[in-house]
Amino acid sequence: MLNREALLFSPTREGVPSSDDFVADDLIGAQEALEAEAREIMPYKFDACTYDLGYIKQPLFACKTCLNDRAVCAACSIACHGDHSLVELFNRRDFRCDCGTEAMGAGSFCSISHRNDAPANTRNRYDKNFKGVFCFCGRPYDPHTEVEDMLQCLVCEDWLHESCVFGTSDSEPPLPQDEFDTMVCQRCMRGNSEVRRILERYAGVKGTGVMLVAPDGTVTGRLASDSKVAEADEAEGDAVDGQANANDEPAAEKRRADADDGVEERPAKKAKVDSSPQPASNPKQARPDPATSDAHESSVRQTTEMPPASAQPSECQAPPLVPPGETPLAKLEAAGGRSNVFLADNFTSTWCRCRQCLPSFVNFPYLLDEEDVYEPPEDPDAQKSTFDLGMDHLLNRMPRGQAIDSIQAFTTLSDRLKEYLRPLATSGTTITKDHIEGFFEAERERRQA
Known part of the structure; x- marks a missing residue:
């Protein structure tokens, strides 16, 4: 009996094993495996264009x-x-x-x-x-042959090979995927001045969760969210921080790191690229299309407008400004490092939202708040087999009397086929094409009699 993996990943991908050595149970198993895969990948109704x-x-x-x-x-x-x-x-x-x-x-x-x-x-x-072309390298993506994980840039939304992001083909990247939520690629950091202005102030600063990876694999900017990370930061310690900042960490920065001590440990995530979009238990419905582009721009402004004065921080909580060329990001680039920026889980809570900082985000609402993603409504028939769906279609689309007659005819034919095959199965006889053709020939003669 072929296992599920062999059936799912058979070169034919037609639900029939590629080997000629199979029996009816293999065909049934193939069908069930493909139906299970379809239910897992697409549990939605696809009857409404967006x-x-x-x-x-x-x-x-x-x-x-x-x-x-x-x-x-x-x-x-x-x-x-x-x-x-x-x-x-x-x-x-x-x-x-x-x-x-x-x-x-x-x-x-x-x-x-x-x-x-x-x-x-x-x-x-x-x-x-x-x-169909992705990443800095411009390599076409073939889902049937691609074995490498890919990461999506939050800003440009390009998909990037993990090895191209980190500059290494090692099996274990210097920053595992369960230690960050998303990333901003070096192309956006160098080519988008507004994005760079926001992120450069935080990137590589200890406790911010806005992380950089040095050429030697050292990670700076981790959240001090658990003892393991805190010990790693301490071990990398002053040498790493000295590379990122020539002076000792400012007191305001230390307060930020201390404030993050209570953050819960982040759960591991699935690889950034899978064979299909992941289903959600509560699909979010998208908002209607704005009537005009002006209306859309107004909605963006509302997303990032100033909160009430009472809700704004009394003081700026962003890392202190340092001279150009002295930020951890600038120093990393000067040393030949890659300026990809990695954002920890719950990164939207990282940013200072004081009256001076908040306007910087007006064109980037997705940095401040998690984006709603449209997903089709769940299909109540997703768990039904192909046979069940066919019977439902028969009952719902045909006149009731005709549907009942058809079901009775099918049931009668099924019972006669089982009766015909049972002696062969009991004796261990291999059922061949000739046996099946003989059965249906006998059925035709019976109907004509």
Whole structure:
């Protein structure tokens, strides 16, 4: 009997083992394994296009078969582009489904919403990922052959090979994935001055949870959240901090580290890239599309507007400003290090939100608050087998009398086939194609008699 892994990862991927040496139980096992995999990957209903929800963060699939490699929502990837060549992009923010729009060329049609040749979504941002090319290295991604974990940059949302991020092909990276929640890549740190202005003040400063990795693998900026990390920081200690900051740690910085002592230990996460989007127990519904771009900009401003004066810190709690070239990040770059920045769990609570600091985040609301990600509603039929779904379809779509007659005919045929095969199974006889053809030939003669 073939095991589940052999069935799931058979080169045929058709639910039939690639070996000729199999029996009926193997075929049944293959079907059950594939159905279980489908239920785990896609426990959702895909009967509603997200176009009317507007520009939201959602799972996307770029269609390489259609014109311009445009991207569509999860529902359209199945209902409208199921037999096309697709690139799975996972979650991307501020994106509207392009199925049935002019962006895909004349005649584009969404079979779910019956929308065709709608105006192109001008705010959608496309990059090389939509052509199946990822990372600094520009290597095409093949899910069937790729064995390396990939990390997504929080800002540009590009997917990056772990070895390209850390500059090493070692099996264990210097900063394990369970020690950070997300990252900002060196390309954004060097090319986006606003992002750099925010992160450089925190990056590499002990206790902030905004971490840097030095060329020798030393990690600076860890949260002092447990004794293990605290001891590691102490051991790396003054030598590491001396490389990041020529002077002793300021008192304000020490207070920040002490304040973080009560943070609970962070749970381990799954690898950053999996074969499918992970289901959530409570899918979040996206907000409707803003009527105009001005309305959207207004909503962004509201996200990052000043809290009431009574809720604002009386003093700035950000790490002290230091001269240009003296920050841990600048020193790391001067030493030839990679300026990727790694953000610990609950990083949104890291930033100072005083009256002076908060306006810096107006264009980056996702740094201040966790983003809502649209997921399709759960499918109540997701746990049903293909057979059960077929019977439900039969009962619900056919006239009741005809459906009952069909079920009775199926049950009668099934009982006769079992009666025909039982003696062969009892005697240990291998059932061949000739046996099955003989049974159905006898059935045809019976009906004609």
